[in-house]
Amino acid sequence: MSNPTGNRPDASRRNFLKVGLIGSAALAGGLVSGRAAAAGDPAITEIKDWNRFSGEGVDARPYGTPSEFESGVVRRSVPWLTADPISSVNFTPLHELEGIITPNGLCFERHHAGIAVIDPAEHRLMINGLVEQPLVFTMADLKRFPRENRVYFLECAANSGMEWRGAQLNGCQYTHGMVHCVMYTGVRLKDILNEAGVKPAGTWLLAEGADASAMGRSIPMEKALDDCMVAFAMNGEALRPEQGYPLRLVVPGWEGNMWIKWLRRLEVGDQPWQLREETSKYTDLLPSGKARRFTFTMEVKSVITNPSPQAPIVHGKGATVLSGLAWSGNGTIKRVDVSLDGGRNWHAARIDGPSLPRALHRFYYEFDWDGSELFLQSRAMDEQGYVQPTKDELRAARGENTIYHNNGIQTWHVNPDGVVENVEIS
């Protein structure tokens, strides 16, 4: 039992380190749950002697990188989706992720003129318009205001947009991967607006980016003074270039396009600016020909990330972990239900980890798969009682012209081999 020799196992112990190959034969060996092999199982192979070799030391990577075995865990774009990568999107690999924090290197990107390269020492943020005193802030100036730290999801209004017209893209990375969730650090937008002094007539705010598209959006002053942040850090470190380094607007729960990156100017006005991104884009064209505008909140939504088309079931029958993400621009998630049969029967999923307002929530449903085909669905409810609708309910209300604000229930079909496909059932 005891190991008086300390760190180095002796030869006889080393011999004992034989492992069972996991396969149907081994799984039939009478174990409690079939989730491990008995040590000393007949189907054995010598364990790899990783410990015969010293590895790289602490100076090898001053800024660390993922394992070489994780090289497939990357953001991916869909080449046919856009004409040029500088005005395009890549997608978060949701099926590869755990928990609720998205690593900075895997947060989806959406640009309109590529990634601006900005020296933070030269960057300035101006506040002008209907204010008592127009101001210009350096990055150092901003860091003299009180800071706050908040975990928020950011979802593009066009996330799942291709699915309005039926199942299109085979993988949650592509159907739902325009969402990420990080901890932001920055200053309250309210505080710097107060520093400039918003005049009573100031009811709208223009936020403008320093990229080549000069991305701009109009934001109601009520939201600006509520919970918006001017953020300079994500997940503890400086914003990444593709996320607006050195400064971005954080507009909790609202569509990602409003979270202006490379933020350089805030103008206070008395009406919205009617910019391209809030008129011809990011509006929902209804069957009547009229458009829903200024529908800022990203409503309650969820998706099963495992199993999913890029993450099939490879272990066969038995104990299976279903995992997914849920979120709502209205606050926390109170409940997630999961169906294995396309919505006929629902089971309460288990929400695990911190439950933070306007942040991703991780849910699980553990079940014994009998090997029959499945139609997997998840349905979230937020703290305000909103329940995620079906895609058909969305279409009945808004038609099929739009690509924005699709929070409909997603269906994955699992065949008896564990292969998963994006399908739609009515």
Add this chain to the structure above:
Amino acid sequence: MSNPTGNRPDASRRNFLKVGLIGSAALAGGLVSGRAAAAGDPAITEIKDWNRFSGEGVDARPYGTPSEFESGVVRRSVPWLTADPISSVNFTPLHELEGIITPNGLCFERHHAGIAVIDPAEHRLMINGLVEQPLVFTMADLKRFPRENRVYFLECAANSGMEWRGAQLNGCQYTHGMVHCVMYTGVRLKDILNEAGVKPAGTWLLAEGADASAMGRSIPMEKALDDCMVAFAMNGEALRPEQGYPLRLVVPGWEGNMWIKWLRRLEVGDQPWQLREETSKYTDLLPSGKARRFTFTMEVKSVITNPSPQAPIVHGKGATVLSGLAWSGNGTIKRVDVSLDGGRNWHAARIDGPSLPRALHRFYYEFDWDGSELFLQSRAMDEQGYVQPTKDELRAARGENTIYHNNGIQTWHVNPDGVVENVEIS
């Protein structure tokens, strides 16, 4: 006010984008708090026209990296501290970080034989010893057990160890940078031990790593069955190689050396193994010649990260943000006090962001600096009422032989130029 042309500011607007150089002259201009310059200030410079150039597109970096302007934000080692980088440590740059989440690439490393390179498809975890059924798990096997997601700090028992004998290292990266905090995802250790069936005599657990040092530690079964995890992910993605990829033990609140990386074996026994790392190392040698052993919990601690020797005050007098981190192996942090005068007067700091048990807490204290010298200290209290001691109180209790478990109050001296040094006052 309005901008009917949409995205592109016209020439007159562009002309208006002149910014004030921030300096003492500009700051004396009568602004509310001196934290910004008036737009149109006489000391102006043309804004950089970042927006004349399109940037890289979405396919440039499938896995993103920090801005080139952040190249100084890295882990650093102290060359004279150890004989060889494969048995050494580098340090988290705490003075560069925000919030409570440490980015994976900046989590400190501590190895005893370098970074093991392990193919997860070939990796195995064995449970043997006093169990009903010895078992061997593949990574895929483990992922069939229920998962949980928890944010925990991990602190090396030797963090701040050099400071026992007085102020030594000039920077919180070196004095306190053997701590990091991430969200772990994994399975409960309890669940896989139950799968093997721990025999009644099983009161201790040996955890053993697959690196060339075969790092091993003895863990009381009570802790193993309480909140320990076998984790495969950190901050949403697979563990980093230097953090034990593909599998590490998580021992919440306890000293980092016990969080065995590259975890390959768990042996159940009826007494501790008396390994090197729990006898000649990670024990506190008292003046009497006797040693404190098995002092696993990392007690309540805090440090001011800004200002600090690597992060001096460069903005001169006026509005100043003091920021720091606090943590306790006993649970959440209930209170942090800050002193500007070496402990004579204390002020309640503001704790911001999620307050999670056994996780880092971020605190702030905003004050107007009058330009006089400061002796900065922070003192944390945890939910169990434990209060961080002074270094002198620790020395009175334990002498100066040890390098472990120093949770004493740190002092930074700020001179009138804003330069900060590690000092000690009695």
